[in-house]
Each structure stands twice: as structure tokens, then as C-alpha cells.
Amino acid sequence: MNLKELSELLNLSQTTVSRALNGFPEVSERTRERVQKAAKQNNYAPNKAARGLATGQALSIGHVISTTNQNEMVNPVFGDFVAGVGEVYSKHGYKMLLSIVPPGEDEYQVYREFKAQSTVDAVVVQSPSVDDGRIEFLNKLGIPFIVHGRASECKVPYAWLDVNNRSAFVRATDFLHDLGHRRIALLNGREHMDFAHRRQQGYESSLSSHGIEIDPSIMFSSDMTESYGYQRTAELLKSDNPPTAILTASIIVALGARRAVQQAGLTVGQDISIVTHDDRLSYFHNTADVPMFTATKSSVREAGQRLAELLIQMIANPNMEPPTELLEVELTIGNSTGPAPTN
Amino acid sequence: MNLKELSELLNLSQTTVSRALNGFPEVSERTRERVQKAAKQNNYAPNKAARGLATGQALSIGHVISTTNQNEMVNPVFGDFVAGVGEVYSKHGYKMLLSIVPPGEDEYQVYREFKAQSTVDAVVVQSPSVDDGRIEFLNKLGIPFIVHGRASECKVPYAWLDVNNRSAFVRATDFLHDLGHRRIALLNGREHMDFAHRRQQGYESSLSSHGIEIDPSIMFSSDMTESYGYQRTAELLKSDNPPTAILTASIIVALGARRAVQQAGLTVGQDISIVTHDDRLSYFHNTADVPMFTATKSSVREAGQRLAELLIQMIANPNMEPPTELLEVELTIGNSTGPAPTN
DNA sequence: AATTTTTTCCAAAGCGCTTTGGAAAACTCA
DNA sequence: TGAGTTTTCCAAAGCGCTTTGGAAAAAATT
Numbered sequence: 139m140n141l142k143e144l145s146e147l148l149n150l151s152q153t154t155v156s157r158a159l160n161g162f163p164e165v166s167e168r169t170r171e172r173v174q175k176a177a178k179q180n181n182y183a184p185n186k187a188a189r190g191l192a193t194g195q196a197l198s199i200g201h202v203i204s205t206t207n208q209n210e211m212v213n214p215v216f217g218d219f220v221a222g223v224g225e226v227y228s229k230h231g232y233k234m235l236l237s238i239v240p241p242g243e244d245e246y247q248v249y250r251e252f253k254a255q256s257t258v259d260a261v262v263v264q265s266p267s268v269d270d271g272r273i274e275f276l277n278k279l280g281i282p283f284i285v286h287g288r289a290s291e292c293k294v295p296y297a298w299l300d301v302n303n304r305s306a307f308v309r310a311t312d313f314l315h316d317l318g319h320r321r322i323a324l325l326n327g328r329e330h331m332d333f334a335h336r337r338q339q340g341y342e343s344s345l346s347s348h349g350i351e352i353d354p355s356i357m358f359s360s361d362m363t364e365s366y367g368y369q370r371t372a373e374l375l376k377s378d379n380p381p382t383a384i385l386t387a388s389i390i391v392a393l394g395a396r397r398a399v400q401q402a403g404l405t406v407g408q409d410i411s412i413v414t415h416d417d418r419l420s421y422f423h424n425t426a427d428v429p430m431f432t433a434t435k436s437s438v439r440e441a442g443q444r445l446a447e448l449l450i451q452m453i454a455n456p457n458m459e460p461p462t463e464l465l466e467v468e469l470t471i472g473n474s475t476g477p478a479p480t481n
Numbered sequence: 482m483n484l485k486e487l488s489e490l491l492n493l494s495q496t497t498v499s500r501a502l503n504g505f506p507e508v509s510e511r512t513r514e515r516v517q518k519a520a521k522q523n524n525y526a527p528n529k530a531a532r533g534l535a536t537g538q539a540l541s542i543g544h545v546i547s548t549t550n551q552n553e554m555v556n557p558v559f560g561d562f563v564a565g566v567g568e569v570y571s572k573h574g575y576k577m578l579l580s581i582v583p584p585g586e587d588e589y590q591v592y593r594e595f596k597a598q599s600t601v602d603a604v605v606v607q608s609p610s611v612d613d614g615r616i617e618f619l620n621k622l623g624i625p626f627i628v629h630g631r632a633s634e635c636k637v638p639y640a641w642l643d644v645n646n647r648s649a650f651v652r653a654t655d656f657l658h659d660l661g662h663r664r665i666a667l668l669n670g671r672e673h674m675d676f677a678h679r680r681q682q683g684y685e686s687s688l689s690s691h692g693i694e695i696d697p698s699i700m701f702s703s704d705m706t707e708s709y710g711y712q713r714t715a716e717l718l719k720s721d722n723p724p725t726a727i728l729t730a731s732i733i734v735a736l737g738a739r740r741a742v743q744q745a746g747l748t749v750g751q752d753i754s755i756v757t758h759d760d761r762l763s764y765f766h767n768t769a770d771v772p773m774f775t776a777t778k779s780s781v782r783e784a785g786q787r788l789a790e791l792l793i794q795m796i797a798n799p800n801m802e803p804p805t806e807l808l809e810v811e812l813t814i815g816n817s818t819g820p821a822p823t824n
Numbered sequence: 825a826a827t828t829t830t831t832t833c834c835a836a837a838g839c840g841c842t843t844t845g846g847a848a849a850a851c852t853c854a
Numbered sequence: 855t856g857a858g859t860t861t862t863c864c865a866a867a868g869c870g871c872t873t874t875g876g877a878a879a880a881a882a883t884t
Contacts, residue, residue: 183597188840190530224581238567254526531870
């Protein structure tokens with residue numbers, strides 16, 4: 139069923155039917171209702187390509203995922219983020235267009251194609267690095283975009299939505315300090331990732347403000363896998379001057395850390411305290427009566443929802459200032475922390 | 482830059498340029514090269530909507546994700562699966578169109594819209610349940626599709642790619658039996674999920690073949706979260722007749738189980754053995770020299786790649802028989818299993 | 825050189841929609 | 855009642871591409 143057929147069926151012109159469906163005021167309420175009813179009955183919906191061609195809008199938003207620059211790894215946060223974003227897209231009639239960049243191929247080429255083919259109306263930039271080149275590139279290319287996170291070294295204005303990673307890790311470190319911990323290890327994400335950079339700043343800033351010297355030998359950065367958490371923690375525990383507390387960048391890393399602690403015959407929350415950042419992944423509710431981990435919490439799914447709303451506003455209103463939004467975390471106390479052991 | 486402009490620039494007709502780019506034989510090699518070069522230089526690529534309108538192809542494949550029927554949870558496997566699928570799509574010029582169904586809305590309506598708007602050329606069905614209604618629905622609707630997994634109760638032919646979950650769990654259970662375990666608990670996925678159903682069959686079939694009675698009180702099914710693994714295991718260990726081995730449906734559940742075991746002061750691989758299924762998620766390499774878990778392994782990413790290839794064949798060849806493919810797992814021995822304790 | 829065959833190219837139609845510029849019909853109001 | 859206003863509707867152009875049917879140019883054959 140296409141417009142022509144539907145309009146013939148209704149004995150109306152295509153124009154009138156189109157206007158009726160798109161909510162134009164020049165059509166009487168009676169006709170509109172008649173049209174809408176017929177459309178529903180016949181399962182009519184405008185052909186996406188034709189509509190896109192006519193309006194110049196793609197009604198799609200692009201997400202480009204490259205795994206080449208992170209050891210082929212898919213960010214475990216990805217699923218929940220996408221779920222949040224996608225819900226909002228649906229409500230506004232947008233489709234999400236996911237492009238996976240095969241290993242060895244060029245992410246920028248995907249954007250160029252997006253532009254040339256006008257496949258998308260806008261783009262979401264995920265996992266920005268400290269000096270992410272995509273921001274400048276997309277600005278030049280002229281595709282509207284919003285960044286999930288920020289790029290510290292980028293000085294031009296751009297739209298972003300981020301968690302306050304710095305303050306989160308200041309608070310987490312302060313909290314451990316208040317419990318008497320003086321030697322606190324950091325298991326961070328990869329160092330060129332902007333979020334990791336900011337978390338490290340927060341960690342260092344807290345330590346400094348308490349007059350504790352920063353010790354690079356207990357600070358690590360890597361892809362956030364379970365085995366990373368396990369191995370670094372195991373090494374730390376065997377070292378001459380082991381930490382009494384560990385700060386990890388994700389629940390998955392924290393699990394690895396916990397495994398190492400338990401394997402060493404120690405108890406998490408007594409011998410060793412762990413604080414982690416928690417993205418509230420849906421398959422990982424850290425929300426028992428007393429949660430497993432003390433954590434800086436921030437729902438990546440809700441972040442996705444909010445980010446999508448901002449982006450859709452930007453599309454509707456191309457001349458607006460690039461919106462920015464900083465989300466604060468909750469620091470919630472769980473079973474993984476306790477006073478520093480006295481010995 | 483559009484076709485018209487490019488053809489004027491080259492002093493050729495639009496037809497010739499289009500044919501040159503699309504590899505038709507009626508154009509001389511010299512002209513073709515000239516055209517291709519100019520296209521590259523001017524960053525020309527055919528407008529997706531226009532091309533789609535003219536050819537009737539969307540060059541997109543739809544993935545519909547509904548979280549309503551699984552407690553708002555995003556399958557942790559999702560990211561890696563999508564990465565595998567997406568790589569192959571890219572190589573063939575297809576885009577992946579992701580539609581998240583907001584809670585409370587109807588998944589089927591999304592498919593109807595896909596059809597009416599012809600937004601996609603085909604669809605991937607994920608996480609099928611035992612009696613999944615989508616198969617019949619899509620058949621009637623007339624959208625080509627392939628299922629990741631199977632629906633046991635569905636008798637009509639349809640395209641699918643699945644892991645041999647039954648044999649995987651037969652082998653895992655046999656293996657534990659060989660080690661002397663006679664009381665083996667099962668922490669399965671949600672029971673109406675087809676993969677869980679088949680795994681249970683495998684588990685039961687192995688037990689029966691060894692003359693062991695099936696005990697529903699040590700068989701569980703639920704969303705595969707860490708806390709599920711933890712809680713059930715903790716309960717089991719406290720029970721009158723605790724198992725000596727546990728079979729879990731995912732690494733995440735296995736981690737929860739391990740946590741409970743360790744918390745009870747027991748040792749995994751000695752007091753309690755754990756075998757898990759392992760989807761080889763990228764943030765969870767269970768691949769140390771001796772892996773953390775004994776596991777039935779099967780890369781969900783590779784499954785995605787293969788599935789995408791099958792689907793693209795189906796699109797190119799609409800009258801082919803629905804392809805089906807069954808992948809076998811590897812059973813790899815890790816640190817989490819050992820002989821049943823004798824007492 | 826004249827004819828046929830092959831190669832190379834093009835004009836124009838059509839995909840299904842939105843939207844412009846107007847016309848017809850229905851209402852006002854003096 | 856007739857001029858002006860508003861409401862309701864339509865014909866046709868255009869979005870950028872592919873593709874059909876056919877013509878011109880070049881090459882091969884008689």
C-alpha cells in the first residue's frame with residue numbers, strides 16, 4: 139500500500155492524504171480522521187526512502203563503533219548505552235544506524251560516506267580520547283554530533299554529555315582516606331581515554347590535598363577486563379608495600395580485583411577495600427540490601443536517554459548553541475570497604 | 482556533489498556515470514576509470530535514499546531489541562554479537578538498523594513498520610524463546626529473516642544459526658561425572674529461552690544416561706546476572722545436601738557462583754567444581770595459560786559473522802532454502818574443576 | 825564502399841513521497 | 855445577493871538515483 143493507492147481508496151488527492159497524516163492545518167478534522175483510520179487499517183506508512191528523498195532528512199542517527207583502537211574489544215557499557223539512546227530515538231521516529239568499522243579500516247571514511255550519501259541526520263561519538271580527532275573532523279565535515287564524554291584537549295565548543303568523572307574519583311578517594319587508607323591503588327581504564335584521564339586527575343587531586351605522595355607504581359591503566367583487575371591486584375598484594383585500598387574503573391575490573399584478594403586469603407572490606415565506578419549495567423545490579431561494592435554510580439542507560447534528547451533537539455534546531463551537560467554520580471556504600479587495617 | 486553535477490563535470494550522461502560506478506559491462510574501461518577517479522576525488526557517493534527508492538532495496542538490515550520481556554535487561558552478549566554481524570554487513574555495503582522497543586510498546590509493530598516503510602531488506606531475530614512467535618509472524622509478513630538460536634516448538638522451516646547447546650551441556654555434565662561428581666547443580670538462563678531449554682535437556686540427558694536422578698531442587702533458571710549466580714550458590718552451599726559441582730549458563734553467573742564459594746571459605750576447583758558456558762566476550766577473556774573456568778566455549782562474535790554471511794546470501798538469493806547451521810563448542814579445561822571431594 | 829555488428833553513450837521514465845502555487849467550494853458579511 | 859474570506863482540496867514539480875529502449879559512433883565484415 140502506497141500513498142497513491144491509499145488516496146485512490148479514499149477518493150482524495152495524494153496531497154491531502156499526505157497533509158492529513160503529517161498534521162498540517164489545511165485539512166479538516168473530519169478528513170484527517172478518515173485518513174488516519176484508513177492508514178491504520180491498511181497498515182500504510184510512508185516509504186522511508188521516498189520520504190527521505192523528498193524531505194532531505196534521513197530520520198536516522200549514526201553510531202560508529204571501531205574496535206581497532208581498543209584491541210578488538212567491545213565496550214561492555216555499549217549495550218546499555220544503546221538501549222537508553224534507542225528508546226528515545228524510537229519515541230521521536232528516529233532509527234539508529236550502527237556502523238561497525240571492520241579491523242584495519244578507516245573510521246573517518248564511514249563519516250565521509252554518511253555525509254556523501256546523507257544516510258544520517260546526526261552522529262553520536264562514543265568513547266572519546268583525550269585528544270579525539272573526530273570532533274574537529276565532524277565539525278569540518280558538517281555533520282551535527284554529540285559526544286558521550288568529552289575530549290579534554292579540544293578547545294572548540296561542541297555538544298557533549300558526560301559524567302563528572304573527576305569529582306567522582308575525588309569523592310571516592312576522599313572516602314577511602316576518611317577510612318584511614320593512605321596507600322590507595324588505582325586500576326584505571328586506558329590512559330588516553332578521556333574518562334580515565336579525568337578520573338586520574340580526581341584521584342591525584344584528592345591525594346595531594348591530603349598530603350599523600352602520588353606513587354605511579356600503584357597506578358595502572360588498561361582495557362577494563364576482569365583479568366586486568368585480577369592480575370594487577372595479585373601483583374600488588376605480593377609487592378613489598380601493598381595498598382590497603384583499590385580504586386577501580388569498572389565493576390568488571392573490580393570483580394577481578396576481588397577474585398585476587400580472595401585468592402590471596404584476604405577479605406574484601408576488611409584487609410583490602412575496593413571502591414569502583416558502577417555504570418549500573420543491567421546484568422550487574424550492584425544493588426543488594428547492602429551492595430557488593432562501594433561505588434560511584436551513574437546509569438549509563440539514563441545518560442544515553444538524556445544524550446539522545448539533546449541530540450534530537452539539536453537536529454530540530456540547527457542553530458542552537460551546542461548543549462553540554464554534566465551528570466554527577468552517587469557515592470553508595472557497600473560491602474567492599476572498611477577502615478584501614480591497623481598493624 | 483550529486484550524480485548530475487558529477488556527470489556534467491565529466492561531460493558524460495548520468496546513465497554512463499551510474500553504470501561506470503555500478504560495474505556494468507557496457508562502459509569502456511577508460512571511461513570507467515575516469516569516472517571512478519573523479520568520484521573519489523569529489524567524494525561522491527550515491528544518495529542512499531534516492532538509490533533505495535530507485536532500486537527498491539534499503540541496504541539495511543534490522544535488529545529489533547525488546548527489553549520488556551527480560552526485566553529491562555540488555556543481553557551482555559549483545560555487544561560482541563553485534564560487532565561480529567556489523568563487520569560483515571560493512572564489507573557488503575549493508576547498514577545495521579537497530580530499533581530499541583521502548584518498554585510497554587509492541588515489538589511486532591516495529592516489524593510492521595519495517596515492512597510498510599520498507600526500511601530494511603531483512604531482519605535478525607535474537608534471543609528466541611522456545612515458542613517464539615516472531616518466526617511465524619515474520620513469515621506471514623514476508624520479511625526475510627534469520628534467527629540467532631532456534632525455537633524448539635516451531636515446526637515450519639526457517640533460517641537459523643545456533644550453538645549446539647544440548648551437546649555442549651551433555652559434554653560438560655559428562656565431564657563432571659567423569660571427575661566423580663554425582664550431585665551437579667544447574668544455574669540456567671530463563672527457562673522459556675530456547676538455549677536454556679536445550680541446555681537443560683543436555684544436562685538431564687547426561688545425568689539420566691549415568692543413572693543419576695534429576696533433582697529439580699538444584700536446578701534454577703533466571704536472568705543471567707552475577708547476583709543470581711551468587712545467591713543460588715550461597716543457598717546451595719548452605720543446604721542439607723549441597724552439590725559438589727555447578728554448571729552455569731554464562732561467565733557472569735559463574736563469577737557470582739565463584740564469589741559465593743569463596744565467601745563460604747571453600748575453594749573452587751577443589752571443594753566445588755564449576756563449569757560454565759563461555760561466549761568469549763571480548764571483555765572477558767577466559768584465556769590465561771590455564772583459564773579461570775572450565776568452559777564450553779563458542780565465540781558469539783564469530784557466530785554473528787557467520788550469521789550475517791548467511792543472511793546476505795539469503796537476500797541476494799530470495800528463493801533459496803532457509804539455511805541452517807549448528808556450531809559445536811569446545812570444552813576447555815580450566816582451574817575451576819577437579820575431582821569430586823571424597824568424604 | 826556498403827552493410828552488419830559491436831561498442832559506447834544518452835534521453836527520459838519511474839521509484840513514492842513532500843510541497844508549491846492555485847483553484848474550487850463553503851462561509852461570511854454588508 | 856454578490857463581493858470578499860476562509861476552508862478544503864488538487865495538479866504537478868522535484869528530491870537523486872537506476873534502468874529501459876534506442877541512437878550514434880566505431881569496428882568488423884562483405
